[in-house]
Amino acid sequence: MSYIKPTFRHPSSTKNEAGFYRADYEGKISTLCAGCGHDSINASIVAACYEMNIEPHKVVKLSGIGCSSKAPAYYLDNSHGFNTVHGRMPSVATGANMANKDLTYLGVSGDGDSASIGIGQFVHVSRRNLNMVYIMMNNGCYGLTKGQDSATADVGSLSKSGSTNQFSPIDMVGLALELGATFVARSFSGDKTQLVPLIKAAMSHPGFAFIDVISPCVTFNNNKGSTKSYDFVRDHIEATSEFDFVPVKEEIAVEYAAGSQKTVTLHDGSHIQLSKLNPDWDPTDRSSALDKLQKAKTAGEILTGLLYIDPESDDLHSMLRTTDTPLNELSQDVLCPGSKILEEVNAGLR
Amino acid sequence: MSYIKPTFRHPSSTKNEAGFYRADYEGKISTLCAGCGHDSINASIVAACYEMNIEPHKVVKLSGIGCSSKAPAYYLDNSHGFNTVHGRMPSVATGANMANKDLTYLGVSGDGDSASIGIGQFVHVSRRNLNMVYIMMNNGCYGLTKGQDSATADVGSLSKSGSTNQFSPIDMVGLALELGATFVARSFSGDKTQLVPLIKAAMSHPGFAFIDVISPCVTFNNNKGSTKSYDFVRDHIEATSEFDFVPVKEEIAVEYAAGSQKTVTLHDGSHIQLSKLNPDWDPTDRSSALDKLQKAKTAGEILTGLLYIDPESDDLHSMLRTTDTPLNELSQDVLCPGSKILEEVNAGLR
Amino acid sequence: MSEKIRINDMVVRFANVNGTGSSSSNEIFSKAVFRMGIPVSPKNIFPSNIQGLPTWYEVRISGKGYLGRRDDIDILVGINPQSMEKDIASVRSNGYFIYDNTRQLHDDMIREDIHMIGIPMMQLSIDHYEVPRLQQLFKNIIYIGALATLINLDLDVVKAIISEQFEKKPKLIPPNHKALDLGANWVKENLNYPLDVRLEHSNATGDKIMMDGNAATGLGAVYAGATVLSWYPITPSTSVAKNFETFAKKYRVDPETGQNNFAIIQAEDELAAFGMAMGANWNGARAFTATSGAGISLMNEFIGLAYFAEVPMVLVNVQRGGPSTGMPTRTQQSDLLPCAYASHGDTKHVLLLPATPTECFDFMADAFDLADQLQTVVFLLSDLDLGMNIHMTEPLSWDDARKFNKGKVLNKEELDAVEDYGRFKDVDGDGIGYRVIPGTHPSKGAFLSRGTSHDPYGVYTEDGVVHAGEIDRLIRKFNTAKELVPQPEFYQKENQGKHAIVFFGTTTYAALEAMDILEQNGEPIDAMRLRAFPFSNIVKDFIDAHDTIYVIEQNRDAQCRSLLMIELGIDPTKLKSILNYDGMPITADAILKQLQQHLHDYDGLQPPDHRQNGSSHSLKTTLL
Amino acid sequence: MSEKIRINDMVVRFANVNGTGSSSSNEIFSKAVFRMGIPVSPKNIFPSNIQGLPTWYEVRISGKGYLGRRDDIDILVGINPQSMEKDIASVRSNGYFIYDNTRQLHDDMIREDIHMIGIPMMQLSIDHYEVPRLQQLFKNIIYIGALATLINLDLDVVKAIISEQFEKKPKLIPPNHKALDLGANWVKENLNYPLDVRLEHSNATGDKIMMDGNAATGLGAVYAGATVLSWYPITPSTSVAKNFETFAKKYRVDPETGQNNFAIIQAEDELAAFGMAMGANWNGARAFTATSGAGISLMNEFIGLAYFAEVPMVLVNVQRGGPSTGMPTRTQQSDLLPCAYASHGDTKHVLLLPATPTECFDFMADAFDLADQLQTVVFLLSDLDLGMNIHMTEPLSWDDARKFNKGKVLNKEELDAVEDYGRFKDVDGDGIGYRVIPGTHPSKGAFLSRGTSHDPYGVYTEDGVVHAGEIDRLIRKFNTAKELVPQPEFYQKENQGKHAIVFFGTTTYAALEAMDILEQNGEPIDAMRLRAFPFSNIVKDFIDAHDTIYVIEQNRDAQCRSLLMIELGIDPTKLKSILNYDGMPITADAILKQLQQHLHDYDGLQPPDHRQNGSSHSLKTTLL
Numbered sequence A, B: 001m002s003y004i005k006p007t008f009r010h011p012s013s014t015k016n017e018a019g020f021y022r023a024d025y026e027g028k029i030s031t032l033c034a035g036c037g038h039d040s041i042n043a044s045i046v047a048a049c050y051e052m053n054i055e056p057h058k059v060v061k062l063s064g065i066g067c068s069s070k071a072p073a074y075y076l077d078n079s080h081g082f083n084t085v086h087g088r089m090p091s092v093a094t095g096a097n098m099a100n101k102d103l104t105y106l107g108v109s110g111d112g113d114s115a116s117i118g119i120g121q122f123v124h125v126s127r128r129n130l131n132m133v134y135i136m137m138n139n140g141c142y143g144l145t146k147g148q149d150s151a152t153a154d155v156g157s158l159s160k161s162g163s164t165n166q167f168s169p170i171d172m173v174g175l176a177l178e179l180g181a182t183f184v185a186r187s188f189s190g191d192k193t194q195l196v197p198l199i200k201a202a203m204s205h206p207g208f209a210f211i212d213v214i215s216p217c218v219t220f221n222n223n224k225g226s227t228k229s230y231d232f233v234r235d236h237i238e239a240t241s242e243f244d245f246v247p248v249k250e251e252i253a254v255e256y257a258a259g260s261q262k263t264v265t266l267h268d269g270s271h272i273q274l275s276k277l278n279p280d281w282d283p284t285d286r287s288s289a290l291d292k293l294q295k296a297k298t299a300g301e302i303l304t305g306l307l308y309i310d311p312e313s314d315d316l317h318s319m320l321r322t323t324d325t326p327l328n329e330l331s332q333d334v335l336c337p338g339s340k341i342l343e344e345v346n347a348g349l350r
Numbered sequence C, D: 001m002s003e004k005i006r007i008n009d010m011v012v013r014f015a016n017v018n019g020t021g022s023s024s025s026n027e028i029f030s031k032a033v034f035r036m037g038i039p040v041s042p043k044n045i046f047p048s049n050i051q052g053l054p055t056w057y058e059v060r061i062s063g064k065g066y067l068g069r070r071d072d073i074d075i076l077v078g079i080n081p082q083s084m085e086k087d088i089a090s091v092r093s094n095g096y097f098i099y100d101n102t103r104q105l106h107d108d109m110i111r112e113d114i115h116m117i118g119i120p121m122m123q124l125s126i127d128h129y130e131v132p133r134l135q136q137l138f139k140n141i142i143y144i145g146a147l148a149t150l151i152n153l154d155l156d157v158v159k160a161i162i163s164e165q166f167e168k169k170p171k172l173i174p175p176n177h178k179a180l181d182l183g184a185n186w187v188k189e190n191l192n193y194p195l196d197v198r199l200e201h202s203n204a205t206g207d208k209i210m211m212d213g214n215a216a217t218g219l220g221a222v223y224a225g226a227t228v229l230s231w232y233p234i235t236p237s238t239s240v241a242k243n244f245e246t247f248a249k250k251y252r253v254d255p256e257t258g259q260n261n262f263a264i265i266q267a268e269d270e271l272a273a274f275g276m277a278m279g280a281n282w283n284g285a286r287a288f289t290a291t292s293g294a295g296i297s298l299m300n301e302f303i304g305l306a307y308f309a310e311v312p313m314v315l316v317n318v319q320r321g322g323p324s325t326g327m328p329t330r331t332q333q334s335d336l337l338p339c340a341y342a343s344h345g346d347t348k349h350v351l352l353l354p355a356t357p358t359e360c361f362d363f364m365a366d367a368f369d370l371a372d373q374l375q376t377v378v379f380l381l382s383d384l385d386l387g388m389n390i391h392m393t394e395p396l397s398w399d400d401a402r403k404f405n406k407g408k409v410l411n412k413e414e415l416d417a418v419e420d421y422g423r424f425k426d427v428d429g430d431g432i433g434y435r436v437i438p439g440t441h442p443s444k445g446a447f448l449s450r451g452t453s454h455d456p457y458g459v460y461t462e463d464g465v466v467h468a469g470e471i472d473r474l475i476r477k478f479n480t481a482k483e484l485v486p487q488p489e490f491y492q493k494e495n496q497g498k499h500a501i502v503f504f505g506t507t508t509y510a511a512l513e514a515m516d517i518l519e520q521n522g523e524p525i526d527a528m529r530l531r532a533f534p535f536s537n538i539v540k541d542f543i544d545a546h547d548t549i550y551v552i553e554q555n556r557d558a559q560c561r562s563l564l565m566i567e568l569g570i571d572p573t574k575l576k577s578i579l580n581y582d583g584m585p586i587t588a589d590a591i592l593k594q595l596q597q598h599l600h601d602y603d604g605l606q607p608p609d610h611r612q613n614g615s616s617h618s619l620k621t622t623l624l
């Protein structure tokens, strides 16, 4: 019941160096479910932009379709945004970026949006090293369409419709590494101490910066719960076969030190095991990153932190050698060759 | 000028155990360019099917769109086939396979078809472990649309249109390994000694079997040539800016021992370095496969052979627990619950 | 402020917050009305959101059996503070606004011309249940109990329904019953009841059932022998897949082996979903997919392939509000033209247009026969209203003597007997060739299906005249389809006048009600309900027999009217439009109003101004 | 077997194997004819293949300036053994078949009623060049030399063209000149020349140029200030992208920095190609994509988004033969309806319909202005014939005073002056709101673009009446478009009769020729060339002023006729169809023949039987 949910308006009313209040980075009141991990990520985005001293109107927000993709409405109300179609945000971001290299492009997407219908655009935007931040709000399910498994859902997880997922999950972090992405990180929605700096680093990275953020869906997460009252509600839902009751829940916040591990209990009582990279982790070595990731997976841990960064990253503009002036600012003089040239063209065609 | 090109009709007229001649596995006369690597692969497919004693009509041939995807016309004329749309062969194969688990599904595709427009379906068919053979005829370019770079083209390669490719190539073998594919191999079109057994192994594998076959495009391959007369032709082509002249060339055949390396000179005089896995390579260890691949890449070598196989592979049918009888053979009795059940349904809805 | 007593004739609207469990209790309410033998038609008006946004549940109750919407709300149960102001405004004069007075209503909210009934719903719940989330759940039952007493809804019937619903979780029954009583008793103790609008047991429902169209569609696919479903989640078609799965798990699991006589794949997107189902159909199984909105657009390339390669295919489109992502949780009929001519190049497709869940079941079964007979894509064009709302509808029936019609498929023996087999040879003159399923014959009948031009043997050709001959044959096949598809329905014994209305799908309820009213006014109007595209000669004859045809449809661009012009060559000036595209099902009132306008000042070209339901909708006149 | 001498009036057809380098030499032939001042119209009829399949190159030469195809082939240069039998059959009686007699012709091949001219082309080449691949290349030049002598094509002109072409590779010039002479001299020494059909210098080409439509389109985009192109290869649109790249590299590289004032991305597929261009337009650049066939189908979802989110977008569709993959290397106009109403839900789009390369240039420039003014998708509907063949066309022109019209875009100052900014508020009554480009203003004017329903401020809404109001506004905008788009062209000073023909795009040449013939026969017919959709009142007035309209188009389903009915409310019985869909450009003959049929026995509903070019096409009568 979001309309009674507190907004992110922070008591602090200090201007940042760019001359903006934190409130200038906020958005409309969220209509996501109370306690949804996505809203925690939204808060981190607000914090990161405020702390980065970015002028809000120099940011372009982009998304696909899903609960996660609604997020751009809930932060940066003074930024333009484009809530595109399902799975195709990267292409719109690519075009927007080509038009104006001087803005910051911040895309959010869901795991359904990115790993299923959008996997093709994900692969290719990362291959092109487009200068953008790509946050995947990863809840292992399709929230907005009521809880189907996504391609990142773990094997054997039970979705609310009751069928067990048989397919091995796609690890988007592993995929991004394999594809040669130049900034690859993972975090947890409730871990602001880790997530805010990661978003800031991603915004500073001159290329494609991917952050996979585990973000529990309080309504359709995929594990059997254990608390008594929750069972009662589940029974109710099963009996009516209507998923129309969403108990109000609290945001899951976690804090744990670099190099350490943390077991997080989700809303339904199930657990996940987070494992934070060491402070001395060298993030410039792609194959150790792949290796480390593989090992964590085998150990049943979800590795978080900045796994890999290519400090020499060349973004798409530099590969295409586009001019320093944003293309959308070039004047007609520069763009239109004019009638004299056309006469030459005609002459060559006779 | 394919109409004067010899067909694959083999002198041998020995019946195989299934009672078929080699000719029974052949197709229409190829209309691919003389010397095209794809035609060499076609020959290997014919050989493999003949040697496997497969009944031709128990094979279903599938493809997308491209020179490579025309291939199904050139082998197995007694097999049904579906030349689908660009990049979407895997979904059609999936449906066909669901309908009848008893046939062998043999898909071919190009690198444009698979790694660009079709990458989404490639990712997901491999994740589902569909029981099929998936051969990607990899020439690093879009043959049929006249030589644009594909996503597997090497960095810095010069396409015939003269622009240099800036993007790092997608290694489909690495991708398949990362995605958990259960059979991953690579070969070279002209290396029948290696390719035929690989195809046979793939056909025997009860799951998704991917073979990336490097297959030079004699017309639009991406490297500058060196021979004198070829230069003359290129000058001619550049001057007329028409790619309408394709000199007749010979198939490139190679043979080299397991564990050894081989430099292959392509039609335009450029070279590639093939490196064959050792005979004692253990193909059941996914992470060493990834590792080995990474190392070969760094050394500028193209690793060939069966990199990985999961001997315990569970295909999509077993995950979905479909019945042993092919679904397309189930009778109306089994399928239609009949009027009595419907009365019960009605009763429950009053 | 009192009026005469009205029995079994009311519109009740519940205003809730979504995610609070209200829609299941509101559905219990509808079912209970139905069990009392009173025709009822509920509409769940839900947001594209999971929790926290306004949602309404509107129930038309009509002893006369009118199942369309009606605009004037008699009773509004307003549980949602967000929408309360609008909700109160939406009640008809002298109507009732029932609210939770646990928190006091602001003075501004009070309307003098309606009855404002406060009931301490939440307080009652808090007093009797401890856990907060249960308090919320049971509040929904409490207001049902209260409402029941207010309008004479039989509480025993409600209780029986709850008992059935929780049959497998019996411990849930007593607390739910208790909640019902809490609400009922509070009313009995504190208010005058029943209200002037009230219910009475009746027997106007006959042997009808209450079912939603998507369930019927899913079940129809099971009955038709569909074995493969590939799909991608999208509202409002998701529940077609869900229902197919539920029924298949019930009726299609081999009792001995526990194996499935079906395969369901959640695809990675709609392109793949279509490709899979098409591949399965091509390989001789019966397969389908279901989608909505953007899904249809994404399937366009594949639709063209199935059309030209002539692969049987069943595609369910549960239409929602367009364009683009549009109003994903509202209803429209705005995919008619895009589906009829889906894909680039010259294409034409078969559309089935069910109007009731019963027809969803029947037409879905027919769709598979038609797809196999015609070797082409058959669309089942449902919509959100039909698909996701429960409707009072004829019981489902199945003729056990009916055999699946697999169309022209040659088996090995038949193939042996054929001299010169060609996949696309039109040996029967109906435009339809003979298929051979892969694996049939070791040396005959194999072909390579393709989207490229081919000759009658299926062999690639670049001969344009051969190509033109093949696409001419497809027109021949389309003409064959005209007589195979469900024929239109008529409501008059013989034509009565020069004017007629034409409608299809979910405008039917409102159209029938409008006809009834016209008839009562002594101005009966002829009517035809279209049930499929392409249109047969019967459709043309009916139109030719009238001077003016009013085409009722729920889209902006009068798409069905366009199809009638294009395919039957009807003069556009003769075809007048009655439209509605605000996402809500059209009302009889809206039809009558537009009809009236037409009779006065219609120029024959553009639809008239008033294109949305509701008198309160002050839509500004647009300059079309 | 002799006939009277015909000057500058012939059809020459070359039959080659593709991949042998023939099309460049055949193009040299066409250009030489043009340089002699004689109107010429070449058609490259190529396979969907890289090497080894039949390909033809057909050249209409017409002193009168007829640029359409004509069916009777006067001279066939038959180099391809695969197609030789058909090729010989295609020559008109008394015509000429020129072949390579290096290998002897089979007796069966000989036709008595035509001239069979053997020339030892390959032998000459082998005798004079050593390397096999060069032998093949120069053979192509040898036959041009021979043909030149036979028909009086000025050899010096040919040589000059070759010299220009190889300007940067001068060492290629002498061997090519030598090859020309080899052919020419052999004819001079061995045959009677010139033939009865022959050329003479003329001055009928004026200041015209020879250019293909795709080059003109690419150049138009450069002139219009397009900076972003995203595309995916597909025939026949690929060369639009290629040409944009070529011209951009020539005219848009900063001379000082060497940096590009443009960005071109080869996308991973057509969906991404559209999304990128749309994203760039949304962000204030001018951007476009180009595609064909399946690409259009794949873009359907995004087209709907651009329509409803009101993002300017230019989409070039170079149409090819459908449906599905169809005839990818043949021409059709069969995407009219699919483009006009592309995407699910109610949508309508602007189409520009160029008929010449000059119009491709002009309309492409206009397309960007229109897209920006109308904030919607503008399609440039070209086709393979227009796009890939070179045409004799008016020289390109550009008014240096012309300023890019970026439509309603607010800058910071303007925004500051606005009281209550709303992205979609229709303040001017033309249905068009004001855009703000991202980054413009630190605290005003930002909005979230979306495909979901929104109010005039761009804010998400589920209020159906608000939604309906917005899509009504889109119709208002569409009406605004009617007067902004290129208006139709007329060919008569005033209307002359009751009948008229209507055509567009590449049927124009043949239509004009047919009109000329009718006029010569004393039966002049009125004509209108459509240049855009939606149709303005002028279009309606013209149609209203005539009893019968013959709509000429190159598709099966009479798509333009459908659009006229739907959008203008024209009575279908008044609109008769003249169709061609065999993938080859229509001929004046085919138009006249169908016109004739119509005048006799047309039922007004379905197109008549004869829907393809050519008397030799014995297409069996289909039962429509």
Ligand SMILES: Cc1ncc(C[n+]2csc(CCOP(=O)(O)OP(=O)(O)O)c2C)c(N)n1
Binding pocket: A065, A066, A067, A068, A069, A085, A086, A109, A110, A111, A112, A113, A114, A137, A139, A141, A142, A143, A144, A145, A150, C232, C233, C234, C235, C270, C294, C295, C298, C325
């Ligand atoms: C083309 C298309 N297909 C399907 C849908 C329906 N749809 C809306 S959101 C969604 C999935 C969202 O899942 P995810 O991206 O994981 O977001 P979440 O809601 O879980 O945050 C789907 C399938 C759509 N909008 N468009």
Ligand SMILES: Cc1ncc(C[n+]2csc(CCOP(=O)(O)OP(=O)(O)O)c2C)c(N)n1
Binding pocket: B065, B066, B067, B068, B069, B085, B086, B109, B110, B111, B112, B113, B114, B137, B139, B141, B142, B143, B144, B145, B150, D232, D233, D234, D235, D270, D294, D295, D298, D325
């Ligand atoms: C949807 C769609 N887009 C584009 C095309 C045009 N097209 C045909 S083949 C091809 C690329 C083929 O490349 P690849 O798959 O590598 O095959 P190759 O010809 O190199 O063997 C393209 C883009 C098409 N047929 N369909």
Ligand code: SF4
Binding pocket: A031, A032, A033, A035, A036, A037, A038, A067, A068, A139, A143, A144, A216, A217, A218, A219, A220, C050, C051
């Ligand atoms: S359904 Fe899940 S993902 Fe969507 S808003 Fe609710 S909690 Fe978040």
Ligand code: SF4
Binding pocket: B031, B032, B033, B035, B036, B037, B038, B067, B068, B139, B143, B144, B216, B217, B218, B219, B220, D050, D051
């Ligand atoms: S163009 Fe290249 S890939 Fe295509 S047939 Fe020719 S050689 Fe093979």
Ligand SMILES: [Mg+2]
Binding pocket: A066, A110, A111, A112, A137, A138, A139, A140, A141, A142, A143, A150
């Ligand atoms: Mg998700």
Ligand SMILES: [Mg+2]
Binding pocket: B066, B068, B110, B111, B112, B137, B138, B139, B140, B141, B142, B143, B150
């Ligand atoms: Mg390729």
